[in-house]
Amino acid sequence: MxxxxxxxxxxxxxxxxxxxxxxxxxxxxxxxxxxxxxxxxxxxxxxxxxxxxxxxxxxxxxxxxxxxxxxxxxxxxxxxxxxxxxxxxxxxxxxxxxxxxxxxxxxxxxxxxxxxxxxxxxxxxxxxxxxxxxxxxxxxxxxxxxxxxxxxxxxxxxxxxxxxxxxxxxxxxxxxxxxxxxxxxxxxxxxxxxxxxxxxxxxxxxxxxxxxxxxxxxxxxxxxFVQFHPTALNAPGHSHFLISEAVRGEGGILRNESGHAFMDGYHPLKDLAPRSVVSKAIFEESKKQGNDKIYLDITHLAEEYIKNRFPNIYNECLKRGIDIVNEWIPIIPVQHYMxxxxxxxxxxxxxxxxxxxxxxxxxxxxxxxxxxxxxxxxxxxxxxxxxxxxxxxSHRKIKLYKTDLSYIKDENNIEIHAYINQLQEIMSDYVFIFRNKSNLIKALKLVDDLSDILPEKCTSQEGYELRNMVLVAKLIIKAAIDRDDTLGSHIIEGEY
Ligand SMILES: Cc1cc2nc3c(=O)[nH]c(=O)nc-3n(C[C@H](O)[C@H](O)[C@H](O)COP(=O)(O)OP(=O)(O)OC[C@H]3O[C@@H](n4cnc5c(N)ncnc54)[C@H](O)[C@@H]3O)c2cc1C
CATH class of the missing domain: 3.50.50.60 (FAD/NAD(P)-binding domain)
Structure with a gap:
């Protein structure tokens, strides 16, 4: 090392x-x-x-x-x-x-x-x-x-x-x-x-x-302002794999369950509208049809072109049983960028x-x-x-400081994973694409409660990460509570 x-x-x-x-x-x-x-x-x-x-x-x-x-x-x-x-x-x-x-x-x-x-x-x-x-x-x-x-x-x-x-x-x-x-x-x-x-x-x-x-x-x-990407792969346990926007850039078409290319009705740029617009449209369509079966279709492109231009996406989907040359890709919006x-x-x-x-x-x-x-x-x-x-x-030169080591005592017994899951549930349920004040206030209270029960010192790497995630969650929720109106990726429920 x-x-x-x-x-x-x-x-x-x-x-x-x-x-x-x-x-x-x-x-x-x-x-x-x-x-x-x-x-x-x-x-x-x-x-x-x-x-x-x-x-x-x-x-x-x-x-x-x-x-x-x-x-x-x-x-x-x-x-x-x-x-x-x-x-x-x-x-x-x-x-x-x-x-x-x-x-x-x-x-x-x-x-x-x-x-x-x-x-x-x-x-x-x-x-x-x-x-x-x-x-x-x-x-x-x-x-x-x-x-x-x-x-x-x-x-x-x-x-x-x-x-x-x-x-x-x-x-x-x-x-x-x-x-x-x-x-x-x-x-x-x-x-x-x-x-x-x-x-x-x-x-x-x-x-x-x-x-x-x-x-x-x-x-x-x-x-x-947290960005949610409209097209992650919607396969059980694998909803994190991104289907790049370049797929739509090269002609990919979003379709609802019945095959309708719905973006025509939402934005002049259709499938190439900004991410927040496409995510909103996907939710609207899901709501109308009563399920989340939304797809990205590139089956009209040539097989050789797909395999050469998107080899990674082709292979990753195939691993999960979807042949994108012949089948529509099931997609779902997920967190993507800050x-x-x-x-x-x-x-x-x-x-x-x-x-x-x-x-x-x-x-x-x-x-x-x-x-x-x-x-x-x-x-x-x-x-x-x-x-x-x-x-x-820059000519900045700091003073000399003494170097000390301190040893970490083992804290593996605390339920870090359970706390992380709890935090992810709160953020995904209440601080996702569509927000409303009462949900945000509820989320803040839940995250505050979570941080109250965390051990004073989390001294494993996951413990430090959990402590950091809790702090960042609070910052996101407080900022979201302070912004009353819809703007960009911050969408107030009912205002679209
Ligand atoms: C799937 C996906 C596809 C994307 N596609 C595009 C795209 O095509 N075009 C585009 O412009 N953007 C894209 N983005 C966004 C873009 O990739 C990222 O915003 C950008 O790469 C971030 O770079 P970064 O250097 O800031 O952070 P990262 O690349 O995430 O690097 C962070 C580094 O910080 C280190 N680190 C973090 N915490 C600690 C710590 N406590 N101690 C020590 N080290 C630490 C990590 O180990 C890592 O090395 C995509 C993002 C994703 C997730």
């Missing part, structure tokens, strides 16, 4: 696109620690299918910006969105320079696809395993850098904060808690999907970064000196109240680039 030092120039918590991108853009004279609490590839990035929305041609900037604003219900921070779109080409070319492959046409130009909310084809991709390819390419490049130490299975518990700001983090490893100091700390811990029973997210998505930031007085923003998170400025800085956040854990404001498809990987890359540039230019 990799030995951790007690001090680095920069600590990055997270080995998804945001964490690895930041590490690779930092100057090579800096000692950098990148942490992953599970195996390195267990991340939302590694699961990404559809691709990256990127606009290389200046003439198309306005269209990318307008589509994102429309999808985000004009709640977006327009200046930062503009910046993301304008700097996107540069950030993605850097990924390509690091050896990440994207599908191309015969003439070598990048092959572009379309997804919900996009009025143009602007999404680059690598088949339907774009995230895996990004991580592969970046990890290969990290392996060539002596200044980057990448360590898996180390859990960041909390930030260490002194008068001068953040000075490091506490990690749990080998049954002890150890402080590690650094001039800058970057939180890139990803999403919150594990708060829900059904999610497309990786199992690491327990909101740790948000929770540790809040415990240190860092501001969070827009916590009520628009809210740690509030940052335009270069990823938080309100705590020395602390940065980027990727899904951060709230930069670019997505507004509902993220447009394939803008998340773009945001991760562009803001990680900015974070790294700011750290490279």
């Amino acid at each position: 990799e030995q951790l030092l007690s001090e680095y120039d920069v600590i990055i918590i997270g080995s998804g696109i945001a964490g690895l991108y930041t590490a690779l853009k930092l100057n090579s004279d800096k000692s950098i620690l990148v942490l992953s609490k599970d195996h390195i590839k267990n991340s939302n990035t590694n699961l990404a299918q559809g691709g990256i929305a990127v606009t290389f041609n200046e003439d198309d900037f306005e269209s990318h910006i307008n589509d994102t604003l429309k999808t985000g219900y004009y709640y977006n921070d327009e200046d930062r969105l503009r910046m993301m779109v304008e700097e996107g080409g540069k950030s993605i070319n850097t990924l390509i320079d690091w050896g990440v492959n994207f599908d191309s046409n015969n003439d070598g130009t990048l092959l572009l696809t379309k997804e919900g909310g996009h009025s143009l084809r602007r999404i680059i991709h690598y088949k339907d395993t774009t995230g895996e390819e990004i991580i592969r390419g970046m990890l290969n490049t990290v392996a060539t850098r002596n200044n980057i130490t990448l360590v898996s299975h180390v859990f960041a518990v909390d930030l260490i904060v002194r008068d001068e700001g953040v000075v490091g983090i506490k990690v749990a490893q080998d049954r002890c808690i150890k402080p590690i100091y650094a001039n800058q700390v970057v939180i890139a811990t990803g999403g919150i999907g594990e708060l829900y029973k059904n999610t497309t997210n990786a199992s690491i998505a327990t909101g740790d970064g948000i929770a540790m930031a809040v415990r240190s007085g860092v501001n969070v923003k827009d916590m009520e 628009m809210g998170g740690i509030e940052t400025d335009a270069i990823g800085r938080t309100n705590l000196e020395g602390l940065y956040a980027c990727g899904e854990v951060a709230c930069t404001g670019v997505h507004g109240a509902n993220r447009m498809a394939s803008n998340s990987l773009l945001e991760g890359a562009v803001f990680a680039f900015r974070v790294a540039e700011d750290i490279n230019a």
